[in-house]
Amino acid sequence: xxxxxxxxxxxxxxxxxxxxxxxxxxxxxxxxxxxxxxxxxxxxxxxxxxxxxxxxxxxxxxxxxxxxxxxxxxxxxxxxxxxxxxxxxxxxxxxxxxxxxxxxxxxxxxxx
Amino acid sequence: xxxxxxxxxxxxxxxxxxxxxxxxxxxxxxxxxxxxxxxxxxxxxxxxxxxxxxxxxxxxxxxxxxxxxxxxxxxxxxxxxxxxxxxxxxxxxxxxxxxxxxxxxxxx
Numbered sequence: 260x261x262x263x264x265x266x267x268x269x270x271x272x273x274x275x276x277x278x279x280x281x282x283x284x285x286x287x288x289x290x291x292x293x294x295x296x297x298x299x300x301x302x303x304x305x306x307x308x309x310x311x312x313x314x315x316x317x318x319x320x321x322x323x324x325x326x327x328x329x330x331x332x333x334x335x336x337x338x339x340x341x342x343x344x345x346x347x348x349x350x351x352x353x354x355x356x357x358x359x360x361x362x363x364x365x366x367x368x369x370x371x
Numbered sequence: 372x373x374x375x376x377x378x379x380x381x382x383x384x385x386x387x388x389x390x391x392x393x394x395x396x397x398x399x400x401x402x403x404x405x406x407x408x409x410x411x412x413x414x415x416x417x418x419x420x421x422x423x424x425x426x427x428x429x430x431x432x433x434x435x436x437x438x439x440x441x442x443x444x445x446x447x448x449x450x451x452x453x454x455x456x457x458x459x460x461x462x463x464x465x466x467x468x469x470x471x472x473x474x475x476x477x478x479x
Contacts, residue, residue: 291465302471303415303458310465318466349414356465357403362414 261286265350265363272370278323278337280366282350285331290352292333293360294325297347309333310356345370372397375470377459383476388449392473394442394459403462404435406444408455409472415458418444449477 265282272278284290294306305318307325315325322341326334333350347367351360377394384390396404404421419426421433421442432445442459454477459470 293466295469303469305466305468308466316465347412357462359403359405359407359417359420359460360467361417365414367412 261352261361263350263352263361263363265366267366268364269367270369272340272368274342274370275339278335278340278344278368280335280348280350280368282333282335282363283331284352287352287354288330290331290354291356292327293351293353294333294335295349295351295362297349299346303349307335340370342370344368373470374398374463374468375459375461377470377473379471379473381474381476383478384449386449386451386477386479388477389445389447390449390475391446392444392457392459392475394444394470396440396442396459396461396468398461398463399437399440401461401463403467404442405460405467406431406433406442407458407460407469409458410455415469418457446475449475451477451479453477 262285293308295303297303308316309327323337349365350363353360375396406418407415408418409415419428421435423435425434430447434443456472456474458472460467
């Protein structure tokens with residue numbers, strides 16, 4: 260069966276520090292992968308998605324970036340965090356774009 | 372106009388009640404529709420897909436009206452454990468767009 264792993268579960272980082280969040284999927288190949296962010300009390304905002312290795316589409320211009328170095332690995336990064344980057348970061352995957360997504364358990368990031 | 376609009380609630384209902392949530396979407400080209408459930412401080416989980424013919428899963432029934440661009444979710448015989456936020460979700464090309472959710476609180 261397919262599983263999605265996301266870590267760490269919580270993270271407290273100072274303003275201006277770098278960020279790297281990792282997500283991996285097991286039990287499938289060539290998944291579509293997604294990074295979403297949910298600010299406190301807000302809806303899910305799509306940040307990046309990828310339909311294949313090295314293919315990244317950005318939805319919202321900001322100081323975040325994403326990479327897909329391997330088929331089942333998706334990484335979210337920042338060189339310098341802002342206070343506004345605080346939120347609940349969720350990775351998701353799907354085998355097809357018209358299927359529902361399965362989410363990882365999320366990373367709660369607080370920038371201080 | 373938002374791509375997916377939902378009444379944020381909260382809907383406070385007694386245990387055993389029937390409750391209905393509605394959602395409208397703006398992109399008439401959307402092909403896939405879903406309801407997700409999100410518990411407090413947890414990831415969203417797929418509750419059910421929504422089909423034009425309507426579909427049922429136990430106490431849950433979902434309906435889609437393409438002409439009105441309207442999606443509904445009916446929960447019968449509400450349980451305390453149904454308390455959560457329910458997200459209406461619509462596809463847009465390779466991506467899913469999530470509504471901001473409707474909060475349900477089931478009370479004794």
